[in-house]
Amino acid sequence: MECELELYLEKENINIYSFRNVGEEKLELEKFLEKFSPESEYSKDMYIILAAIKKIIENGSLERYFRPEGSYADGIGAIPIEGNRLRLYCIRISDSIIVFGNGDVKNVRRWQDCSVLSTYVMQLKKLQIEISKSLKNNALEIENQKYLKGSLKFNIK
C-alpha cells in the first residue's frame, strides 16, 4: 500500500504530520479526530488526548511523553499512557517532528490482541522503517529541525 506524509499543523516548537493512504481522502489523524465526537461516550477520553497533544505542541514531542509500543527502536508511541480507554498512535521522529496515525478504543490488555489497533500500529511500524531508510539514504531530510523535505511517498506493504 502506498501512503503519503503531509504536514498537518505547523507550530513554533513542533510540526505535526500525518499520512494519507493512496486513494483515500482523509489523513489517518483526521479519521481518528472524526471518530469520537463531543457526544460520544468516549468524549472525555478524547479530550484528554487532545489536551495531551496541546501540551506536546507547547513543549515539543519529548521522548518521555510516549509509551513505546513494541521495542524502543521502533519509535512508535501511544498517547495517553493510562486512565484512558482510547489510544492514538504516532511516530516520534524528534522533539520537533511527530507523525500521528490513527487510533481507537483499547479494551484489550495488549494492542496485539485487537485487530483494529494492530492494523494501525503495524502500519506505523512499516512507515517508520521506510522513513528511517529514507533519512539514512538522504531521500528525506530534516530541514530547520522540523520540516521533512524530499519524497514523502512511501510504500508500506
Add this chain to the structure above:
Amino acid sequence: MKKENLLESRLQEIPKDIEEFVSLSFDVSDRIRDLLEKEDLSQKEFAKLLGKRESEVSKWLKGTHNFTLETIAKISIVLKAKLLYVPTSTMPIDDLKNAIKDFEVLCENRTLEGHSSNIKFTVSEQPTLYKKEDRLKFFDVLNNVSINRNPSVMEYHVAASLCSVECDEKRNKYALV
C-alpha cells in the same frame, strides 16, 4: 477556500477542567524529572524509595497520571522538595518579602487606624510560585496585603493596609517590615 484544520478546531473544544488537569499532570511529571536529575536519582532508585514498582513510576512520568495528594506528599518527602505550591490566604508575609526584588511606594495614607500604602514592586522571577496567578493575597496577623499582577510585565501592584513601610529618606530606600 482554506480547508479547516480539524485538529486545531478540536483543540478549541477541550473543556477547561480537562485541559487544566492534563496540564498540571504534565507539569508535575516534568517537575519530578527535574528533581530526579538534581538529586542524581535514577527512576529505579526513586521507585524503590517510594516502595513502588519502576513500571508504575515510569507511567507517572509520562503525563496524564492523576496524582493523588497523598502521592504528591510522598514524592515531596522523598525528593526533599515541593512539587506544588498552593497560594493560600494564610501564606506568611515573609514569603512575599523574600520574593520582592524592588519596590516603590506610590502613595501613603496615615490614619488613626494605621498606615496604608500603595506600593508598586517587582518580584524575583519565581515561575513556579507565581505562574499564571493574576491575583494573590497574603495575610498574616498584622498585615493584609492584596496584590494585583499586571499580566504584561513582571510587576505587581500592591495595596497594603496596616503594613509598615519604613522609609530611609536620606538613602531614598524603603523596606517592608
